[in-house]
Amino acid sequence: MKSQTRLGLRALVIVIASxxxxxxxxxxxxxxxxxxALVWNHDGSxxxxxxxxxxxxxxxxxxxxxxxxASLPFRPSALLSLPEARAVLVGGMEGELLRIDRxxxxxxxxLQGRGPLRMVAIDSGRVALASPWSRxxxxxxAEN
Numbered sequence: 001m002k003s004q005t006r007l008g009l010r011a012l013v014i015v016i017a018s019x020x021x022x023x024x025x026x027x028x029x030x031x032x033x034x035x036x037a038l039v040w041n042h043d044g045s046x047x048x049x050x051x052x053x054x055x056x057x058x059x060x061x062x063x064x065x066x067x068x069x070a071s072l073p074f075r076p077s078a079l080l081s082l083p084e085a086r087a088v089l090v091g092g093m094e095g096e097l098l099r100i101d102r103x104x105x106x107x108x109x110x111l112q113g114r115g116p117l118r119m120v121a122i123d124s125g126r127v128a129l130a131s132p133w134s135r136x137x138x139x140x141x142a143e144n
Contacts, residue, residue, distance in 0.1 A: 039079040042086045042102070049076035049090060056090060056100075072098065073108065077116035084124055085143050091117030095131050099142065 036051040045067060046059040054075055058068040078091035086102035093116050097109040115133035122128055125143040130136070 036076050037079040039081045039088070041081055041088065042083045047079055047081070047088060049079050051075050051077065051093070056088075070100075074098075078119050080119040080121060080127065080142075082121065082125075082127075082142055087142070089119055089127065089142060091119050091129070093117075095134070097129065097140075 031052040074092040090098040115131040
Protein backbone atom coordinates (compact mmCIF):
# COMPACT_ATOMS: atom_id res chain seq x y z
CA MET A 1 0.00 0.00 0.00
CA LYS A 2 2.90 2.38 0.78
CA SER A 3 4.37 1.88 -2.69
CA GLN A 4 1.03 2.74 -4.31
CA THR A 5 0.79 5.92 -2.20
CA ARG A 6 4.34 6.92 -3.17
CA LEU A 7 3.61 6.18 -6.82
CA GLY A 8 0.42 8.29 -6.66
CA LEU A 9 2.32 11.13 -4.98
CA ARG A 10 5.05 11.00 -7.65
CA ALA A 11 2.42 11.05 -10.40
CA LEU A 12 0.74 14.06 -8.79
CA VAL A 13 4.06 15.92 -8.61
CA ILE A 14 4.76 15.15 -12.28
CA VAL A 15 1.31 16.36 -13.33
CA ILE A 16 1.64 19.61 -11.37
CA ALA A 17 5.13 20.22 -12.75
CA SER A 18 3.93 19.68 -16.31
CA UNK A 19 1.24 22.37 -15.95
CA UNK A 20 3.89 25.04 -16.31
CA UNK A 21 3.09 26.80 -13.07
CA UNK A 22 5.02 30.03 -12.70
CA UNK A 23 4.91 32.16 -9.56
CA UNK A 24 3.34 35.61 -9.90
CA UNK A 25 5.63 38.59 -10.41
CA UNK A 26 5.88 40.64 -7.21
CA UNK A 27 4.29 44.09 -7.42
CA UNK A 28 7.58 45.89 -6.72
CA UNK A 29 9.33 44.45 -9.81
CA UNK A 30 9.41 46.63 -12.93
CA UNK A 31 7.09 45.77 -15.80
CA UNK A 32 8.44 43.84 -18.75
CA UNK A 33 9.90 45.93 -21.57
CA UNK A 34 7.81 44.39 -24.37
CA UNK A 35 7.88 46.39 -27.63
CA UNK A 36 4.43 46.85 -29.15
CA ALA A 37 5.20 49.20 -32.05
CA LEU A 38 8.03 50.95 -33.91
CA VAL A 39 7.90 54.09 -36.05
CA TRP A 40 10.39 56.55 -37.52
CA ASN A 41 9.87 60.01 -36.05
CA HIS A 42 9.94 63.26 -38.07
CA ASP A 43 13.45 64.03 -36.74
CA GLY A 44 14.91 60.69 -37.90
CA SER A 45 14.86 59.03 -34.48
CA UNK A 46 13.21 55.66 -33.89
CA UNK A 47 10.25 55.54 -31.49
CA UNK A 48 9.47 52.31 -29.66
CA UNK A 49 6.39 51.82 -27.50
CA UNK A 50 6.73 49.43 -24.56
CA UNK A 51 3.35 47.85 -23.78
CA UNK A 52 3.55 46.68 -20.17
CA UNK A 53 6.03 49.34 -19.06
CA UNK A 54 3.69 52.06 -20.44
CA UNK A 55 6.61 53.93 -22.01
CA UNK A 56 7.61 55.58 -25.27
CA UNK A 57 11.35 55.30 -25.93
CA UNK A 58 13.27 57.49 -28.40
CA UNK A 59 16.32 55.80 -29.94
CA UNK A 60 19.18 57.47 -31.83
CA UNK A 61 19.67 55.27 -34.93
CA UNK A 62 23.32 56.33 -35.34
CA UNK A 63 24.45 55.04 -31.95
CA UNK A 64 21.41 52.82 -31.17
CA UNK A 65 21.31 54.43 -27.74
CA UNK A 66 18.23 55.57 -25.82
CA UNK A 67 17.84 59.36 -26.13
CA UNK A 68 14.69 59.72 -24.04
CA UNK A 69 12.00 57.76 -22.25
CA ALA A 70 8.51 59.14 -21.64
CA SER A 71 5.84 57.54 -19.49
CA LEU A 72 2.40 56.95 -20.98
CA PRO A 73 -0.97 56.91 -19.17
CA PHE A 74 -1.95 53.58 -20.77
CA ARG A 75 -0.52 50.43 -22.37
CA PRO A 76 0.38 51.32 -25.99
CA SER A 77 -0.51 49.09 -28.94
CA ALA A 78 0.31 51.22 -32.00
CA LEU A 79 2.31 54.22 -33.18
CA LEU A 80 1.78 56.52 -36.15
CA SER A 81 4.07 59.36 -37.18
CA LEU A 82 2.49 62.45 -38.74
CA PRO A 83 5.42 64.18 -40.48
CA GLU A 84 3.41 67.20 -41.69
CA ALA A 85 2.17 67.97 -38.18
CA ARG A 86 5.43 66.87 -36.59
CA ALA A 87 3.38 64.81 -34.18
CA VAL A 88 3.05 61.18 -33.13
CA LEU A 89 -0.13 59.29 -32.34
CA VAL A 90 -0.04 56.55 -29.73
CA GLY A 91 -2.90 54.04 -29.72
CA GLY A 92 -3.74 52.12 -26.55
CA MET A 93 -4.72 48.55 -25.71
CA GLU A 94 -8.22 49.71 -24.70
CA GLY A 95 -8.89 52.19 -27.49
CA GLU A 96 -7.12 55.22 -25.99
CA LEU A 97 -5.49 57.75 -28.32
CA LEU A 98 -2.67 60.13 -27.38
CA ARG A 99 -1.30 62.84 -29.66
CA ILE A 100 2.17 64.18 -28.85
CA ASP A 101 3.31 67.21 -30.88
CA ARG A 102 6.83 68.49 -31.49
CA UNK A 103 6.65 70.68 -28.38
CA UNK A 104 5.74 67.71 -26.23
CA UNK A 105 2.13 68.82 -25.81
CA UNK A 106 -0.10 65.84 -25.14
CA UNK A 107 -3.76 65.51 -26.07
CA UNK A 108 -5.47 62.40 -24.68
CA UNK A 109 -8.69 60.86 -25.89
CA UNK A 110 -10.03 58.52 -23.22
CA LEU A 111 -11.23 54.95 -23.66
CA GLN A 112 -13.21 54.47 -26.83
CA GLY A 113 -13.93 50.77 -26.67
CA ARG A 114 -12.34 47.48 -26.02
CA GLY A 115 -9.26 46.10 -27.66
CA PRO A 116 -6.08 47.51 -29.14
CA LEU A 117 -6.41 50.60 -31.31
CA ARG A 118 -5.00 50.41 -34.85
CA MET A 119 -4.29 53.48 -37.00
CA VAL A 120 -3.69 54.25 -40.69
CA ALA A 121 -2.93 57.66 -42.19
CA ILE A 122 -5.42 58.39 -45.00
CA ASP A 123 -4.26 61.78 -46.29
CA SER A 124 -2.83 64.96 -44.88
CA GLY A 125 -4.08 65.15 -41.34
CA ARG A 126 -6.76 62.46 -41.44
CA VAL A 127 -6.34 59.10 -39.74
CA ALA A 128 -8.54 56.01 -39.73
CA LEU A 129 -8.90 54.37 -36.30
CA ALA A 130 -10.15 50.85 -35.69
CA SER A 131 -10.28 48.28 -32.91
CA PRO A 132 -10.85 44.56 -33.47
CA TRP A 133 -13.83 44.42 -31.13
CA SER A 134 -15.58 47.66 -32.07
CA ARG A 135 -16.38 46.55 -35.64
CA UNK A 136 -16.20 50.11 -36.88
CA UNK A 137 -13.72 52.52 -38.44
CA UNK A 138 -13.57 56.13 -37.30
CA UNK A 139 -11.88 58.89 -39.32
CA UNK A 140 -10.42 61.71 -37.24
CA UNK A 141 -8.54 64.93 -37.92
CA ALA A 142 -5.15 64.27 -36.34
CA GLU A 143 -3.91 67.81 -36.92
CA ASN A 144 -5.85 69.06 -33.88
